[in-house]
Amino acid sequence: MATTLEVGARARVDSLGFPPERILMAPGPSNLHPRVLQALIAPLIGHKDPYFLAVMEETAGLLRQVFKTQNRATLALPGTGGSGMEAALINLLEPGDTVVIGSAGFFAHRMVDISARLTGVKVVVVEAAWGSPVDNDELVEALRRHRPRVLAVVHGETSTGVEQPFEGLAEACREVGALLVVDAVASLGGVPLPVDELGIDICYSGSQKCLSAPPGLAPITLSERAMSAIEARRTPVQSWYLDLGLHARLWDTEHIYHHTSPILNVYALREALRIIVEEGVDQRIERHLGHARALWAGLEALGLRLFVEPAQRLTSVTTVLAPPGVSASVVRALLLDEFNLEISGGLGEYADRMWRIGIMGHSAQKANVMLLLTALAHVLTREGYSFS
């Protein structure tokens, strides 16, 4: 226990100087490519400057390529991934509506929390145990029984490291007139997610995970159906700031004034997206898969137990259990302090029993995976773990 305090105290002192240079292998934020950092110190211009309007257009076009969509309403909301989640739900749901939420982790539960705050909205939760995806047959059954306005699922559940499959969901939504909302905060740009092909109506993400831009923007895309549903609302969207109709008019040719765009963040996101498109979206996804597989094999070679079955594993977030008698937080603190390497701990009951490792964007590199495995073996040995 003394170790935790010591390490924590040292980290606090270091943080008073220039920020340390870390290898970021938590499930976000991920490291920035030098070109993205450079974009953050490009000249600041006005949010109505014709140059900036062209930047927005280019950014939207690049986002379409990464989302694999033709959706006209494709943009980046000011705010982190959570603003995308809140916007998607509050724009589609009205008093008297029902939402079905597939929930098997912390972030799906946040969707439940947000929906439960909406006046007059009935929330139906289809649950599964942490470590498994939600059963699609149960989701389809709930759709037919409750005929909701919205079905919301998390594609990559960061708290558990599980990827949610989509089989049958879009078809069942169409059958009952529901809209499909998908959280891709932890997966966009690192895990396959062809938005149009999957029939997703609103998909949102976060800038700082597999996209490797700084935190602060939530890319989001809306189908024609979603846009029409918002236009046809009987009541105005509860939040003026997160009204997606207004954001769509800011990003479309009309360019209304809604807020002062976070110009530098948009530059950085554009650069991060350019890098993704230069590498190739599919090639990048392959790279994530390759490094994730190497990480899984390495962790198993250390005798550690992965939390999720191979077929259900999310390549961008690996969850691994700390061996009995080893504190996950002490190991994490030592990795940060001695190797400048950041990984995350578990959430909820797994706080001190699990590590969550991000294979995301610019951080997803062979050298990082090798360093993590070596450093982990080193620290675990010192903490008294013996490899069998």
Ligand SMILES: *Cc1c(COP(=O)(O)O)cnc(C)c1O
């Ligand atoms: C990180 C994350 C969020 C929240 O994003 P913030 O940028 O922290 O607001 C939502 N959903 C999932 C699946 C995430 O991984």
